[in-house]
Amino acid sequence: MKGDLNIVKELINHGANVNFLNKDGWSSLHLAAKEGHFDVVIYLYNISPTLSLTPSKSGRLPIHTAALCDHHEIVFQLLSLASNEETKQYLLNSSDNGGTNLLQNFVICGNVQIVKKLIDEYDVKIDYKDKLGREAIHHAAIIGNKEMIELLFEKGANINVQDNWDKFTSLHHAAKEGHVNVVKYLINVCRANVDIKDNHGKTAKDIGTLSLFL
Incomplete structure (x- = not known):
């Protein structure tokens, strides 16, 4: 959340579970995406790419969180990192539990x-x-x-x-x-x-x- 990449790296080097989810189902990638910490997002993704496909309890992927907070650089980076076209299309078209998708997220944030x-x-x-x-x-x-x-x-x-x-x-x-x-x-x-x-x-x-x- 604070965007301190050096501390994130140190914690992971000492055994921190990068895939841990909080009570709302948010991962570290959700939190970094929400706060707009581009370098932390990329680092976490490289450690565990499946985090980008892990929804919170509200059904939001990290890419939805980034979109709602208008961090479009993170959104397009996550799209570019998708391992294949199927995954990319999933990120583009998936929706949260309310059915809101990526495009609507950016409409809502204006x-x-x-x-x-x-x-x-x-x-x-x-x-x-x-x-x-x-x-x-x-x-x-x-x-x-x-x-x-x-x-x-x-x-x-x-x-x-x-x-x-x-x-x-x-x-x-x-x-x-x-x-x-x-x-x-x-x-x-x-x-x-x-x-x-x-x-x-x-x-x-x-x-x-x-x-x-x-």
Whole structure:
């Protein structure tokens, strides 16, 4: 966690178990990835490559942890170290217990350039659904990232797709969270369907009105 590679090496040289998992199922590689310690990540990987494929109890791999914390250098290094194409594809497309994958992790942390790179260079699909049926476009709307929505729309995201949890579209989510500029963009530029109703029969306008009183 502190990123002190010399101490890490000394501990391992004296018998520390590099594969030990804490009560949450986190390995030393998870912790180094979370804190962005590139050199420690590479060292631990070289000692035990299987750590990169060891999920925590929440189902997150170290690469997911790095992505959520926007440590993209670590993410792409772990991808480049994959022993074969099958392993690389697994890292690119695997998801945690909530069904959130690598692309959605970077959408959630708001890194537009890395999302673009994953789409353009790694062919990661933007219509992947998590366990609530939410796609990248839903997550972008929830956090109110207009630039991210612009990118996803340009890449072919379905603006009107409804999730499986409450049948919200991206417009519903943006309205609920009060992201006025995103709502305007979705309606005026993306031509989002304002008449789609959620599983309670409410349109995005209804949701937006309700949110004013919550």
